[in-house]
Amino acid sequence: MNTEFQINLSKTFSTSLINWYEINKRDLPWRDTNNPYVIWLSEIILQQTRVQQGLPYFNKFLKTFPDIEAFANASEQDILKLWQGLGYYSRARNMLVCAKEVVNEHNGQFPPDFNQLLKLKGIGKYTAAAIASFSFKQTVPVLDGNVFRVLSRIYGIENDISETSSHKVFWNKAESLIPHQTPDKFNQAIMEFGALQCVPKSPNCNGCAFKTHCFAYKHGLQDVLPVKKKKVKKKIRHFNYFVIVHDDKVLVKERKTKDIWKGMYDFLLLETPDEQGFDQLMVNQAKFLSDLGNIVTSSSNFKHILTHQTIFAKFFVFSIDSRKDFGVIKRKFDLEEVETIALDTLPISRLMDKYLKKETNYLT
Incomplete structure (x- = not known):
């Protein structure tokens, strides 16, 4: 000093x-x-x-x-x-x-x-x-x-x-x-x-x-002071969301684990170690869902930057024709059923909000 x-x-x-x-x-x-x-x-x-x-x-x-x-x-x-x-x-x-x-x-x-x-x-x-x-x-x-x-x-x-x-x-x-x-x-x-x-x-x-x-x-040290040497190392994560709809209903899940967005709502999520296409995801949740319904659309890749991590997310929309099958999926993955028009009343992350505002014609 x-x-x-x-x-x-x-x-x-x-x-x-x-x-x-x-x-x-x-x-x-x-x-x-x-x-x-x-x-x-x-x-x-x-x-x-x-x-x-x-x-x-x-x-x-x-x-x-x-x-x-x-x-x-x-x-x-x-x-x-x-x-x-x-x-x-x-x-x-x-x-x-x-x-x-x-x-x-x-x-x-x-x-x-x-x-x-x-x-x-x-x-x-x-x-x-x-x-x-x-x-x-x-x-x-x-x-x-x-x-x-x-x-x-x-x-x-x-x-x-x-x-x-x-x-x-x-x-x-x-x-x-x-x-x-x-x-x-x-x-x-x-x-x-x-x-x-x-x-x-x-x-x-x-x-x-x-x-x-x-x-x-x-x-001449305005660009040097204050000294801050430690840099935050960011983690890269890949989220694959499955948006499951039946008539005017959609399945959501409250995030309860000790992770980002605890207490907020999103869709059924599969996190993968790297970016994967739909065919790769077919061996996981997507295979089960495609057996019960039809994929309607998939989104572009959303990039969402947080302080300590960067998330790349894709959204895959499945339409389930059978009410019975919709219930099977709901129980299997412990999801909640809400009306599509009520999505904006739930607490959701900025990532979810960006997606809903950009690519949800199928929900209206």
């Missing part, structure tokens, strides 16, 4: 940053409240989600569940359906558990303490710090990607942010800067500064109030 100008800068950094924030902050609905429920809702939704994408979800959730009691009384399917398209569905399931904990164990009130908030399901150090500082003015720093970037560049912190051991370095730095009287404004300001000014690529250094003190600007 560079120390040559830290003492002078630290005296003015917080004040200057908050002044910048008051002039440049975006008008966002969770900024004008200290209601911990609203702040919790916004922070969980905005984790790994851009504000532009997350804002409609925030508005939708707040309208549907105006308080923590309403949220706690919802069903998991209700939550997952509203969450549909945001990804990281474990966050949604954890929110429901957390809401029930707040209602049943804390009389419907979020605990006003950082360490107590950490004990709630799905609340990590970042979210606990946000609620504690924004709602209860506790002097605890928030650490997200924006904060790592701002502190690393301005103060020359070269610790690898992908290493857990580095977080203590950034925590200590932020904690030394946060003002005791306005921790809420400081935390919002530093995140906003990273989101609008000190952005990952091509930051607006010429218009930056800290450029004369910024270590990265002084040494």
Whole structure:
């Protein structure tokens, strides 16, 4: 960590940053409240989600569940359906558990303490710090990607942010800067500064109030800091879906295993180690299905990218003429029967949603 100008800068950094924030902050609905429920809702939704994408979800959730009691009384399917398209569905399931904990164990009130908030399901150090500082003015720093970037560049912190051991370095730095009287404004300001000014690529250094003190600007290291060496290795998966229809009915299955999209619905699935054509699949589920019905169509290959894996999916549609055979398939593969027009009422993944919007004339 560079120390040559830290003492002078630290005296003015917080004040200057908050002044910048008051002039440049975006008008966002969770900024004008200290209601911990609203702040919790916004922070969980905005984790790994851009504000532009997350804002409609925030508005939708707040309208549907105006308080923590309403949220706690919802069903998991209700939550997952509203969450549909945001990804990281474990966050949604954890929110429901957390809401029930707040209602049943804390009389419907979020605990006003950082360490107590950490004990709630799905609340990590970042979210606990946000609620504690924004709602209860506790002097605890928030650490997200924006904060790592701002502190690393301005103060020359070269610790690898992908290493857990580095977080203590950034925590200590932020904690030394946060003002005791306005921790809420400081935390919002530093995140906003990273989101609008000190952005990952091509930051607006010429218009930056800290450029004369910024270590990265002084040494031309804007593209180097923050240091992040660890790269996520992505897994490739191949999904083969069998869409089984009879009249106006289709068979679906709720995903219950510890895998992606738990609690969401999709069709009968065969995962293969590599891409396979229909003839290859005939020796598996497709053979059984083709004996009882007719293949109507097969889809193009859908590519769906997640943080840790990339999925290639194909959909094969089978029409089953016999109601009896439809029931045999339903029982054999432990499937649920729904009307085709009701598919859009189920919580489904973005991959399923893309398919249903593109290639489902046979269902209408």
